[in-house]
Amino acid sequence: MIKLNAFFKSFGPKKVLRSLDLEVKDGEIVTLVGNNGSGKTTLLRSINTLDKPDDYDVAEIDGYDLRSFPEEIRSRIGYLPHNPAFYPELTGFENLRFWLELNSIRDAESRARGFLAKVGLISFGDDLSGNYSRGMVQRLGFAMAISHTPTTLLLDEPFTGLDSDGIAIIEKLLTKLRDENCSILLVSHESPSYSDRTVELDRGGIS
């Protein structure tokens, strides 16, 4: 569950998020829309602790405060950035196994293979990720975001570069995760049909 209340974030004099209030319940998919530069990515990066918020009254993931429990927050969040980054010298499987091991997940090898299969990359798992197409990178990024069983998913335009098969796979996984009580905040230009709610980020706040 994501709970933000009076959330502020600025870059120098530019105030990006102003007294933002947002709640994403367990088992809910919320789509966040907004114009370019409205602060959608900044909001996701502030929630996942990559950027520091300036101030807030409440900022919690599953009841854990963002500032007080950063490691706990990170273990609960799965994040798919707009441009997922991997080590091009490592294979898709090795990148995913590295991520799982960093998250102290047991059976990282079998789990990595399992998630590669889920996103339709199993036959490309032993190829260097530097040779992946944009769509394959996106699939690997999604596998990485969900592989450590997060309770909260933050997805920044998850369908970028995906073909119709890829979109179908991700959509199926998203609805399955929602059924498993995962809170999902999805940044997109269009609200998908299975989204429970759509909110718009405008002038630093939710309108």
Place this chain on the structure above:
Amino acid sequence: MNPIQVLIRKELKVEFRSLQGLVASAMLSFMILMSLRFSVIDSIILQNSGILWASILLTGLGLVTHISTRESERGTVDLLKLAPITRYQLFLGRMVGSLVLLWILSTIILVIYVILFGNPFAENLLLAYLIVLIGCTGLSAVGTLAASSATPLHGGWMITSLFAIPILLFTVIEAAIRSTDSLISGSSDFELAFMLLIMYNVAFVTGGAWLSEISD
């Protein structure tokens, strides 16, 4: 597996698959040592170990900066920061990963140095090698900390050097040069210089870990 071990293994795998940093740094060391070998003639400089340490400092720092810059440019540094590990674990993992590569580089540099300048350490060569390995620890700690702070900035490579070289020069490198020079001259300063070198290394590693944790 411990997250620090995971980070070290990743660092080595990434470098050994591309060899970008190690080969370029080793080549640069060779060029520096060759230039000095043929430009400095009949000088006391050739009889001491300053040249060896100048080469390790310049190319070693370049290697550490390259590793950090690579993470920033690719955006994989965000991947590391998203992991549920403490910042000091992240620092130690990156630092020790760089250190292992630095040890390989400094071994190559020492071999080139001995070939080009003879073996001034005589029967103390192994002890000199140990000092080189220990000296690399402080270099890796300061370099990793400086690079991780500076690489997100424009001209981060340069800023890292500007920040790290003065700190290293008057601490780790000076103590290391005194240690290896005393091996060459047989002076009684060795123990003091060696203890100082160890102290600087401990201070930089613990200081780096602490700064990483509080700067988050």
